[in-house]
Amino acid sequence: MSDGIGKFLLSSLGKKLIMGLTGLMLVGFLVAHLLGNLSIYGDVDHGTSFIAYANKLHDLGPLLWVMEIGLVALFGVHIWMALKITAENRKARPQGYAHPNTFGKATPASRSMPYTGIAILGFLIMHLIHFRFMKGIAAPGSVELHREVISVMSDPLWGSLYVVLSILIGVHLAHGFKSAFQSIGVNHPRLNGLLGKMGIALAIILALGFASFPIVAMFAWRTSV
Amino acid sequence: MSDTTFSLNLKIWRQESADKPGKMVDYKIDCVDEHMSFLEMLDVLNQQLIEKGEVPVAFDHDCREGICGTCGCMINGHAHGKDSETTLCQLHMRKFRDGDTLYLEPWRAKAFPIVQDLCVDRSAFDRIQAAGAYCSVHTGSAIDGNSLLVPKANAESAMDAAACIGCGACVAACKNASAMLFVGAKVSQFALLPQGQIERKERVLNMVEQMDAEGFGNCTNEFECEAACPKGISVDNIARMNREYIKAAATKAD
Ligand code: SF4
Numbered sequence: 001m002s003d004g005i006g007k008f009l010l011s012s013l014g015k016k017l018i019m020g021l022t023g024l025m026l027v028g029f030l031v032a033h034l035l036g037n038l039s040i041y042g043d044v045d046h047g048t049s050f051i052a053y054a055n056k057l058h059d060l061g062p063l064l065w066v067m068e069i070g071l072v073a074l075f076g077v078h079i080w081m082a083l084k085i086t087a088e089n090r091k092a093r094p095q096g097y098a099h100p101n102t103f104g105k106a107t108p109a110s111r112s113m114p115y116t117g118i119a120i121l122g123f124l125i126m127h128l129i130h131f132r133f134m135k136g137i138a139a140p141g142s143v144e145l146h147r148e149v150i151s152v153m154s155d156p157l158w159g160s161l162y163v164v165l166s167i168l169i170g171v172h173l174a175h176g177f178k179s180a181f182q183s184i185g186v187n188h189p190r191l192n193g194l195l196g197k198m199g200i201a202l203a204i205i206l207a208l209g210f211a212s213f214p215i216v217a218m219f220a221w222r223t224s225v
Numbered sequence: 226m227s228d229t230t231f232s233l234n235l236k237i238w239r240q241e242s243a244d245k246p247g248k249m250v251d252y253k254i255d256c257v258d259e260h261m262s263f264l265e266m267l268d269v270l271n272q273q274l275i276e277k278g279e280v281p282v283a284f285d286h287d288c289r290e291g292i293c294g295t296c297g298c299m300i301n302g303h304a305h306g307k308d309s310e311t312t313l314c315q316l317h318m319r320k321f322r323d324g325d326t327l328y329l330e331p332w333r334a335k336a337f338p339i340v341q342d343l344c345v346d347r348s349a350f351d352r353i354q355a356a357g358a359y360c361s362v363h364t365g366s367a368i369d370g371n372s373l374l375v376p377k378a379n380a381e382s383a384m385d386a387a388a389c390i391g392c393g394a395c396v397a398a399c400k401n402a403s404a405m406l407f408v409g410a411k412v413s414q415f416a417l418l419p420q421g422q423i424e425r426k427e428r429v430l431n432m433v434e435q436m437d438a439e440g441f442g443n444c445t446n447e448f449e450c451e452a453a454c455p456k457g458i459s460v461d462n463i464a465r466m467n468r469e470y471i472k473a474a475a476t477k478a479d
């Protein structure tokens with residue numbers, strides 16, 4: 001009756017598993033991305049440490065391609081599943097309640113997952129346009145890349161947007177991290193509290209970490225470049 | 226018997242039948258006794274409606290002692306009302322105050338079509354049960370208790386899961402109208418016991434397949450179900466079902 005890997009993956013539980021696994025891998029990417037970006041603090045004036053980091057990435061050659069394709073696939077699957085799940089869930093309750101459904105154990109973070117998710121998708125596109133697809137910018141080892149980062153981040157409008165979206169990533173993870181473990185079946189009385197705390201800690205660290213670049217740029221670097 | 230009676234403003238979903246449109250209708254009830262159960266309060270309201278020549282409010286009920294899972298409606302957005310681990314029939318009117326306004330609405334889910342007023346059709350749960358929540362073992366005469374060993378922890382967890390009365394409050398409370406707490410409880414109670422082992426893999430695969438076919442939503446781990454459940458069923462059962470499902474899908478022969 002229940003055969004086929006496709007059927008398994010597209011069942012309600014399969015979709016949860018996919019959401020959880022891709023979500024956790026994306027968290028891994030965010031941690032690596034933040035650690036890499038911290039190199040910018042090494043030498044703000046000339047960007048030598050940041051450029052060296054960018055060069056190292058480019059030196060990976062074909063491996064970088066593989067990583068990029070993997071990332072696109074991860075984001076793609078995570079977003080596709082999210083859209084599918086959200087659409088199906090809307091359909092599962094065609095008529096809502098006249099009295100709003102009040103919070104029992106849900107949190108603002110859990111309630112807003114689809115919205116923070118869409119905001120992060122918008123952020124992703126903006127971010128890629130800024131630093132991945134702009135002409136000349138992505139050239140390995142170029143000083144312009146460093147300059148462009150500083151100029152975008154120190155711009156009051158873009159900078160503030162980056163701060164807001166960094167916080168939204170944190171909000172998304174505040175629910176997403178421990179939710180992912182529940183979805184893949186990792187749940188144990190001795191583990192649940194710890195996973196919840198780890199999720200919140202990670203959310204705060206990532207949000208502050210990413211927000212630190214535009215904040216420092218807007219207030220300290222504007223005049224220095 | 227009563228010393229304190231008070232009045233309530235009720236807003237109740239009235240719908241003649243599945244294919245007719247429904248709407249919220251206002252009622253005022255004056256002689257609410259604090260010792261009444263919520264269902265008794267509705268009985269009194271219905272008596273008044275009958276005397277006025279109006280159609281009484283249809284609501285589901287049976288045991289009225291919190292064990293059958295038949296009763297239930299939303300009170301101001303809370304399934305079975307705000308009290309934890311309480312069915313509607315076990316909810317006392319002393320929990321409410323004079324002049325309170327209460328919205329009474331049926332469980333809302335595509336998989337639970339409305340029959341009339343506050344009554345919904347929960348046969349989707351029966352079909353999920355029929356898809357696997359049983360053991361096909363020859364019973365015969367009772368075997369020696371000591372020949373079938375069950376670890377204490379498993380016995381406890383299975384018993385906790387088996388406390389589910391199939392009321393559907395988990396579906397009603399979930400913003401996605403997901404039935405995972407109910408199905409998780411049913412899958413768990415068998416997966417934890419020796420009698421459930423023979424059909425362990427087919428059970429979870431078939432029950433989940435039926436759950437999806439009924440049109441319930443996908444779980445997003447908000448745990449509103451656990452908060453609403455009158456039997457305190459834990460979301461640990463959902464995680465266990467997830468594990469069972471992954472294992473079964475990966476290892477089932479044929
Ligand atoms: S899990 Fe709880 S809320 Fe859901 S059907 Fe069972 S008893 Fe009712």
Ligand code: FES
Nearest residue numbers: 287289294296314
């Ligand atoms: S009427 Fe049986 S549980 Fe409420």
